[in-house]
Structure formats: structure tokens, C-alpha cells
Amino acid sequence: MPEFDVVELEPTDHIEPGETAPDFTRPLVTDEFWEDRSLAGLVDGRTVLVFTPMIGSFVAKYVWDELADRGWLDRDERFVGVTASTPYGVSRFLDENDLPVGIVADPANEVADDYGLAHDLDGMAGVSEPRLAFVVLDADRAVEAIWVADEWPEFPNYDELESELGLD
């Protein structure tokens, strides 16, 4: 019997391929500054939204490290993070990890909620954050593919993910 619990997450009614990803405007944080950007304005080609738990969690760290190590952040697709941290937290994370990417700072977690990807943190009243998810959008913001964690924690098999999301 395992001595640890991998918690199964509740099923969610998240966005599905074929739907248009809801537009939103939030601060997009890079390691230099943050400014309001709309998703509609950001998407000018194939785009991968990467929803992660809060910055500071090992989940967020592992995911961004993996994407950088695999060279995915240098691909033609544009990778855009979404998380429920403050811009300051995101900014320092990007700086410390030398990540050439922008992450949307949404402390209220409304974007993840809107996409059906919110996760209320057990034992921390009032804290909601995205569950780990990858959403591939075409140039018109139509969802092409999506991978959503349904365990806590769960990391994708990145090799499989690459083909599931049509990134290979």
C-alpha cells in the first residue's frame, strides 16, 4: 500500500477543442515589466497557454524548467503562462530562472475559473489557482487541443504530450 496520496481532482467542465478560448485582459509579466495585454492581442499565430499552480509551487517550477530544457520555448508556437500569483512573484521567478517567456498574472484566478481550470487549494481558505493544463490555440483563438491534469500532482508525459497537442 502506498504511503502517499496522489489525489484525484474533481472532473471539470473545461473548454474543449473547437471552442473559442474566452478573451481576457490581464497583466502579462516578463522579466522586465508588466503591462495589460488581451489574449486576442497576444495570439497572432499558434499559441500554447500553460496554466500552472502558483509560482513558488514545485509544480510550476518543474513545468517551466521542463519546457525550457526541451527547447519548447524556442518553438514557433508562442508559449504563454497563466497563474494565480502577483506580478512581482512572476517577475522574480522569470528573472531567477532566466525564462524567455511571458506569464499572465491573475491573482484572482478568474481566467482559470472562466476556462474551467480552477482548483481550490485544500486547507488554505480563499486560495484558488489553476490546475496544470496546456491549451493549444490557433491564430483565431480556437482550441486545437487541451491536456488537463486530473490528479494532484500530475505531470504530463512530455513526449506523449508533444504528439497529443500536435507539437511534434
Place this chain on the structure above:
Amino acid sequence: MSEQPSTDGEPTITFYRLQACPFCERVTRSLKEHGLEYRSRFVEPLHSRRDVVKRVAGVRTVPAIVDHKTGVTMAESANIVDYLESTYGGEDVDSATPAGAAADAGGED
């Protein structure tokens, strides 16, 4: 154009600012008074983490603005407020008002 500027379009002015910095708020007020569209870029409190401001404006202090309409880049709140007034103050404003008149020590943070 909507009152709330779209940051994805091309607002007239890019405004580098620091959260809760009074010198920056002075510029904010002036931008609003003149009905100017601006794109806010918030930067870090640490000067060492303000490479973008250094690159754009030559200094690491904020506020700093880039006016895409005139090509002017400027730092220090007193200078910026004077510039906005003389550039966008309207016809009834005496453009000959000496800039020095309002130039209490150049605000910066």
C-alpha cells in the same frame, strides 16, 4: 477610441512606472487631465532590475515616458508634466510659460 486605452493597439504614450510611486502618480494625473492614451508598464522597485528603462530612457529612474507621436523620450516627473502641458495643453495654454516655473526638483524614484 475608448476612454480606457487598449494596450494592444498603439496608444500615444508608453509610461514606465512603479507601483505607489508619487512621482509616477503625478504623471498619471497629468496624462489623464490631457485625455491621453497611454500604455502602463510597471517595473520593479530595484534599480538593478530596470534594464528596460535604462535601455529606453538612458536612466534607471521612473517615471519615464515614450511619446510615439512626437518621438520624445523623457524621464523625471517635473520635466514630463511640463512637456505634456506644453505639447497637449491646448490652444488656450501659453506655450511660452517657462518650463522652469514649475520645475520643482525633478521627481524620480
